[in-house]
Amino acid sequence: MFRMMPKTRSLAIAPVIAVAFAMFAGAMVDLWAAWGAERVPGLTGTDRPDDVVQARQLVMDGIDAEMMPIDLAGAGKEYQLDELTAHADRISTMLTAFPHLFPPQTKPAAAADGSPSPTTATPAIWEKFDDFYGQAQAAAMIAFDASRAGTLDQFKEQGKKLRGACDGCHAQYMHVEPPHP
Numbered sequence: 309m310f311r312m313m314p315k316t317r318s319l320a321i322a323p324v325i326a327v328a329f330a331m332f333a334g335a336m337v338d339l340w341a342a343w344g345a346e347r348v349p350g351l352t353g354t355d356r357p358d359d360v361v362q363a364r365q366l367v368m369d370g371i372d373a374e375m376m377p378i379d380l381a382g383a384g385k386e387y388q389l390d391e392l393t394a395h396a397d398r399i400s401t402m403l404t405a406f407p408h409l410f411p412p413q414t415k416p417a418a419a420a421d422g423s424p425s426p427t428t429a430t431p432a433i434w435e436k437f438d439d440f441y442g443q444a445q446a447a448a449m450i451a452f453d454a455s456r457a458g459t460l461d462q463f464k465e466q467g468k469k470l471r472g473a474c475d476g477c478h479a480q481y482m483h484v485e486p487p488h489p
């Protein structure tokens with residue numbers, strides 16, 4: 309009888325151990341799932357959010373440089389048509405890639421140390437993402453049409469529309485810094 313005791317006791321606690329183990333295993337699965345969501349190779353939004361913000365700003369800077377001669381042509385400066393259409397073609401390519409650089413981890417938010425967010429994108433992008441995406445696609449299409457213009461006049465018409473698309477999107481989806489005094 310006495311020798312039975314430990315065995316009886318161990319039988320009694322077996323379900324407790326089983327439940328505890330199941331809970332532990334469950335917690336491990338949850339942890340693993342959370343960790344897995346953090347570290348999926350290729351999901352750069354999760355492990356390199358600041359690099360993603362920098363990449364989209366560089367894409368925009370590239371677009372801006374290509375846009376300058378298009379704006380100047382609109383203001384009357386003389387250019388060859390094929391030079392202008394080449395600028396528009398590159399803008400179209402970059403605008404097609406641009407809206408894919410907005411994973412939710414790159415929303416504007418102050419860093420833990422209080423330093424300001426590196427992005428000037430507004431939170432509205434993630435509230436109305438389909439609209440933002442549609443505006444990027446529409447602008448890319450205007451740039452593409454400009455790249456196929458047959459005459460300078462046709463090109464300038466598209467160039468004006470393209471400038472309108474830049475400014476329209478920025479008004480909604482980018483914080484414009486007030487000019488420094």
Ligand code: HEC
Nearest residue numbers: 365368371372375427428429443444447473474477481482
């Ligand atoms: C669909 C929306 C959209 C369109 C179209 C668009 N932009 Fe932008 N642009 C943005 C957003 C959003 C940012 C802010 C990016 C950030 O800071 O994360 C930005 C940033 C910029 C910047 C600042 C980049 C930097 O270094 O911080 C410039 C310059 C710029 N855009 C020029 C242009 C020009 C020129 C066009 C038109 C040919 C254009 N954009 C079209 C949304 C747009």
